[in-house]
Amino acid sequence: MLLTVIILKGLVELLALTHVAQAILFIFAGATRDRNVVYKIFVTVNRPIWKATRFITPRFIVDAHVGFVSFFLLSVFWAALVVAKVYLVLQATAPAR
Numbered sequence: 001m002l003l004t005v006i007i008l009k010g011l012v013e014l015l016a017l018t019h020v021a022q023a024i025l026f027i028f029a030g031a032t033r034d035r036n037v038v039y040k041i042f043v044t045v046n047r048p049i050w051k052a053t054r055f056i057t058p059r060f061i062v063d064a065h066v067g068f069v070s071f072f073l074l075s076v077f078w079a080a081l082v083v084a085k086v087y088l089v090l091q092a093t094a095p096a097r
Contacts, residue, residue: 002088009081012074018045019071049074 022042026033033039046067053070054063061069 002085002092005081005085005088009078009085012078012081015046015049016071016074016078018042019049019067019074022046023067046070 022039025036025039025042029036029039049070050066053066053073057066057069
């Protein structure tokens with residue numbers, strides 16, 4: 001179980017970092033970002049997360065804000081995985097009674 005939590009936490013961290021990298025490249029690349037190969041890779045990696053976020057969010061959230069909401073959801077999921085990891089490690093290292 002601990003290994004599953006560690007793997008999921010790593011995947012969530014990777015997805016969150018691709019969100020951050022895409023945001024930074026969005027700022028620096030400017031209007032030519034659609035021709036940037038690296039930006040297209042980040043969009044391809046983040047698209048499933050954005051579609052899932054769009055599916056669960058209400059319609060009054062603008063499509064331009066889905067990236068922020070998906071990053072927030074990844075952050076919440078990451079925090080839950082950290083709590084689960086700490087719990088599992090403490091449970092495994094607790095002295096036997």
